[in-house]
Amino acid sequence: MKITLNGEVRDVEPGTTLAMLVADLAAHTGRDPRGVAVERNLEIVPKSEHASTVLEDGDRLEFVQFVGGG
Amino acid sequence: MPDPLIIAGKSYDSRLIVGTGKYANYQQNADAARAAGAEIVTVALRRVNLSDPSQEILTDFVKPDEFTYLPNTAGCYTADEAVRTLRLAREAGGWNLVKLEVLADQKTLYPNMPETLTAAKALIADGFEVMVYCSDDPVYAKMLEDAGCCAIMPLGSLIGSGLGIMNPVNIRLIVEQTRVPVIVDAGVGTASDAAIAMELGCDGVLMNTAIAAARDPVLMASAMKHAVIAGREAYLAGRMPKKLYADPSSPLAGLI
Numbered sequence: 439m440k441i442t443l444n445g446e447v448r449d450v451e452p453g454t455t456l457a458m459l460v461a462d463l464a465a466h467t468g469r470d471p472r473g474v475a476v477e478r479n480l481e482i483v484p485k486s487e488h489a490s491t492v493l494e495d496g497d498r499l500e501f502v503q504f505v506g507g508g
Numbered sequence: 509m510p511d512p513l514i515i516a517g518k519s520y521d522s523r524l525i526v527g528t529g530k531y532a533n534y535q536q537n538a539d540a541a542r543a544a545g546a547e548i549v550t551v552a553l554r555r556v557n558l559s560d561p562s563q564e565i566l567t568d569f570v571k572p573d574e575f576t577y578l579p580n581t582a583g584c585y586t587a588d589e590a591v592r593t594l595r596l597a598r599e600a601g602g603w604n605l606v607k608l609e610v611l612a613d614q615k616t617l618y619p620n621m622p623e624t625l626t627a628a629k630a631l632i633a634d635g636f637e638v639m640v641y642c643s644d645d646p647v648y649a650k651m652l653e654d655a656g657c658c659a660i661m662p663l664g665s666l667i668g669s670g671l672g673i674m675n676p677v678n679i680r681l682i683v684e685q686t687r688v689p690v691i692v693d694a695g696v697g698t699a700s701d702a703a704i705a706m707e708l709g710c711d712g713v714l715m716n717t718a719i720a721a722a723r724d725p726v727l728m729a730s731a732m733k734h735a736v737i738a739g740r741e742a743y744l745a746g747r748m749p750k751k752l753y754a755d756p757s758s759p760l761a762g763l764i
Binding site: 443444445446463466467468469473474475476477480482484485500501502503504505506507508 | 527528529530531534537550551552553554555556558561565566567570577579580582592595596597599600601667668716717
């Protein structure tokens with residue numbers, strides 16, 4: 439099934455949870471994912487709910503973090 | 509003599525808040541923030557860079573255990589965007605203290621005040637402590653204070669312009685009427701501008717470009733630290749009245 443993550447369409451296996459996607463990101467970047475906030479279809483998903491959130495086809499996800507700014 | 513800046517019940521020794529944008533790199537940014545003596549730094553919230561994981565990240569250099577992060581809403585043009593951004597910032601960092609700015613247009617980056625007030629009310633109802641970037645209109649500044657904002661932050665001139673404090677009369681009016689801290693946010697270009705803001709009675713100054721775009725940002729950060737302290741002390745000391753004609757400094761009695 440297809441999801442959109444930070445504006446890019448991606449294929450994920452049915453049954454993938456948000457926690458799995460976040461763990462993938464951490465493995466990919468080699469960084470602690472704790473500073474990353476997640477929004478799913480314009481709703482914030484608290485970290486405590488990542489494991490129980492099963493992704494659905496067409497989900498639009500935003501992974502955001504702090505960057506330099508004025 | 510201790511003279512802390514108190515924002516939302518928390519005490520800070522430094523009255524200079526600095527941004528973390530436009531630096532050559534995050535290391536220079538961290539060096540400048542330290543040279544400025546800043547305790548609070550503004551930060552932005554953006555998408556995680558999924559394509560280039562090797563890119564350096566802010567939190568490795570300007571560390572959240574060394575500085576208080578003040579998440580901003582730079583780049584937001586509606587109340588809804590700003591509220592959405594700050595809720596995400598709270599989820600990312602866990603902090604309630606935020607800087608709200610809702611912009612009107614890209615040419616001036618002037619604040620859109622109706623949207624700013626709408627966003628401030630929504631955020632305060634949701635438990636945020638809101639430091640608000642605003643125009644120098646004392647009427648709107650009062651509305652934002654009455655809505656419960658914990659700091660009123662009028663511009664001295666346009667963001668990134670470096671024109672200095674172009675509106676001293678309005679800044680002074682806002683200072684006189686406001687019971688929460690007033691912090692000039694935007695417009696400072698060099699050290700004397702920061703001193704002028706503080707001499708007007710502002711409680712602090714927030715700046716980014718004046719430091720980041722200096723030829724030597726770390727040295728300018730140090731200059732700004734001293735300017736803010738000098739301006740604050742001059743304000744507390746109370747300047748002499750201005751006079752039209754000379755008044756000799758040496759006694760007239762005993763002249764030979």
